[in-house]
Amino acid sequence: MKLLLSATSLVHAAHCRNVLRAAGIRAELRNTWLAGATGEIPFRESAPQVWLVDDEMEAQAWAVLNAAANPAPGPSWQCRHCLEWHEAQFGACWRCGAARD
Ligand SMILES: [Zn+2]
Structure with a gap:
């Protein structure tokens, strides 16, 4: 497992996870319930996160997310x-x- 990104919202994190899954890349969400703790623990630790199941998929995952953000x-x-x-x-x-x- 490898942390790919921390998102500013659960919606954005879920979107990224869905884009990765649609491309065949196994990804999971973490920190889906910690937003209420923002301010009490560091943002980086409380923000919704997208994790890759396979560490070696990082480059491909970013390629997929960049392509989705800038569709050809x-x-x-x-x-x-x-x-x-x-x-x-x-x-x-x-x-x-x-x-x-
Ligand atoms: Zn085919």
Whole structure:
């Protein structure tokens, strides 16, 4: 497990976790209930956090989050192997791992 980021809100943390999961990256939320303790314990320790299950996925996780924050214009595409649909910014299939054509 590796801490990926601390978010300013639970909504933002949950969004990041959902984006990662949609890309096939295992991630979990922590500190989902500590916001009420802000001011009593340091923000970095009370803020909602997104953790990676696999430490070695950090670079890929940031690539996915950056792509989601800055979506590339263009049409969705369909994987020729498993027929899963993907947004334009993704270069590989999250389901089967095949590279985009
Ligand atoms: Zn596929």
